[in-house]
Amino acid sequence: MSNPTNSASSGKPRVRFAPSPTGFLHVGSARTFIFNWLYARRNNGTMILRLDDTDVERNTDASVNSIFEGLKWLGLSWDEEYKQSERGALHRQMAEAIFQKGLAYRDFTPAHTGDSEKSGAQGTWLFNSGMRELSRDESDRRAASGEPFALRFRVPRDSGQSVHFTDAVYGDQVKACADIEDFALLRSDGMPTYHLASCADDADLRISHIIRGQDHLSNTFKHVLIFEAVGYTPPQFAHLPLLVAPDGTKLSKRRHGPVVSVTTYRDAGFLPEAFINFLCLLGWSPKDDRTKLNLQELTGIFSLEGINRANAVVNFKEPATTPEEAFDPKAIWLNAEHIRGLAIEDLSQRLLPIVREVYPNASAEQMLRITPLIRERIKLLREVLTGADFFFVDQLPPYDPAELIPQKGDAAMARKVLEKAQSVLAGVEFKHDPLDQSLRAAAQELGIKAGQMFQPIRVAICGRKNAPPLFETLEVLGKETTLKRIKLGIEKL
RNA sequence: GGCGCUAUCGUCUAGGGGUUAGGACGGAAGAUUCUCAAUCUUCAAACCCGGGUUCGAUUCCCGGUAGCGCUACCA
Numbered sequence: 001m002s003n004p005t006n007s008a009s010s011g012k013p014r015v016r017f018a019p020s021p022t023g024f025l026h027v028g029s030a031r032t033f034i035f036n037w038l039y040a041r042r043n044n045g046t047m048i049l050r051l052d053d054t055d056v057e058r059n060t061d062a063s064v065n066s067i068f069e070g071l072k073w074l075g076l077s078w079d080e081e082y083k084q085s086e087r088g089a090l091h092r093q094m095a096e097a098i099f100q101k102g103l104a105y106r107d108f109t110p111a112h113t114g115d116s117e118k119s120g121a122q123g124t125w126l127f128n129s130g131m132r133e134l135s136r137d138e139s140d141r142r143a144a145s146g147e148p149f150a151l152r153f154r155v156p157r158d159s160g161q162s163v164h165f166t167d168a169v170y171g172d173q174v175k176a177c178a179d180i181e182d183f184a185l186l187r188s189d190g191m192p193t194y195h196l197a198s199c200a201d202d203a204d205l206r207i208s209h210i211i212r213g214q215d216h217l218s219n220t221f222k223h224v225l226i227f228e229a230v231g232y233t234p235p236q237f238a239h240l241p242l243l244v245a246p247d248g249t250k251l252s253k254r255r256h257g258p259v260v261s262v263t264t265y266r267d268a269g270f271l272p273e274a275f276i277n278f279l280c281l282l283g284w285s286p287k288d289d290r291t292k293l294n295l296q297e298l299t300g301i302f303s304l305e306g307i308n309r310a311n312a313v314v315n316f317k318e319p320a321t322t323p324e325e326a327f328d329p330k331a332i333w334l335n336a337e338h339i340r341g342l343a344i345e346d347l348s349q350r351l352l353p354i355v356r357e358v359y360p361n362a363s364a365e366q367m368l369r370i371t372p373l374i375r376e377r378i379k380l381l382r383e384v385l386t387g388a389d390f391f392f393v394d395q396l397p398p399y400d401p402a403e404l405i406p407q408k409g410d411a412a413m414a415r416k417v418l419e420k421a422q423s424v425l426a427g428v429e430f431k432h433d434p435l436d437q438s439l440r441a442a443a444q445e446l447g448i449k450a451g452q453m454f455q456p457i458r459v460a461i462c463g464r465k466n467a468p469p470l471f472e473t474l475e476v477l478g479k480e481t482t483l484k485r486i487k488l489g490i491e492k493l
Numbered sequence: 494g495g496c497g498c499u500a501u502c503g504u505c506u507a508g509g510g511g512u513u514a515g516g517a518c519g520g521a522a523g524a525u526u527c528u529c530a531a532u533c534u535u536c537a538a539a540c541c542c543g544g545g546u547u548c549g550a551u552u553c554c555c556g557g558u559a560g561c562g563c564u565a566c567c568a
Binding site for chain 1: 500519532561562
């Protein structure tokens, strides 16, 4: 703060993500973090994490944990970390500096009692003139006597003055001082307000670019006022369009529930890289027709110019009846795309812990053999539990015997097929090609179509009609389990 | 109420004074494989409204409307 310059013009950018720990990390915050991160990494800058925890009443440890948990999952690192609550001296020092310059004044009005003035239908409350014009002597006297006060910024009231700044996204912004109220810098308990603490820290940490949600666009005029009051060149601003729910309202925990929490995506089986990809496409565009982008590609092309100005809808279904409905279809599709792009070994390793939650005995080797069979069939990692369950269970859950009956066939045909399969499979090597040849030959011998042959076998070993390709499945399942399940299938008929 | 921001298919978006207004998801139809998935092909689907500027506006300007944000001793 002593050095009134920032690094905006002097080279490496310094950006910060400054969440307030009053709830879980939600998707809008995550996107703000990602955009800051991308900007820092793209420009060889510094990424700073700052906990804006000046609201003691509402801060919770659970929230701090949720934020770190979410960020950890995203896997994006930061270079410096701060807590506002540990920087109170700096904040008070800046408040004092502004006060000494006569640019702030003490307001002894008790908190919350100015409501009648503020809520008047006649317009905006700007200031309490009795307080704004209080003589310095009387102000000092009352303060010395221990009377509590808030410190307010003395917004210029003389002529038609205005505040302006240029936003990297929204362009030139101007606001008349006549439309800005004398906002608080310090609360009557001595704690700094968000505006003061934020600006003091941004100045002290030499933040060069403030990339944050558009809900702060109108606050920025106040911030510029603060920066100018202490002789600090304001950083560059870039405000991001908001993420909204399908009903157009801002995403919130209360209204929209867990769909707005980052950890919900993690727990549902999203890949962090897919989630990041999805979020980047909300309110930002690479300007070409690419949609699937990995972190390297994003880092390579991210720019503030690609950010647009209209709010973006996260298109989840409000009353979700299935897990898939709870998420934007594009997020799910992108996740499937990223899953398909993963190496078998990589995907297998990510799947194993999920499988082991339910089947503790599942082995890494087993998982590695199963993974190629489901890679193109799952959209969320968790679907491994419903898509590959038959590989892990000892006993198939009960299924409808009617499922065993092939297209244009009857129970007798199903029985014939399974019995034939029993004898054929007993004498064949459980490898793709021999299985393929012998079962097709068997179908021919029975005078039925291959599909009619495969269907009953598939249901008998998987417990359902829709499953991965038959020969690969048989190969992984092995002869013993296969024959056992076919026998049980015959008994059902 | 005041101030500010925004407005292209259902959703995310590209584009920009003259275009068949492009792509993606989702939807529909078809091809293909032993089912499913994946893949491929095709189709339906948009410039908020009204003025102005202009030879010509979806694009530029103004107004309206709608949505969102701020208007706290929250952030």
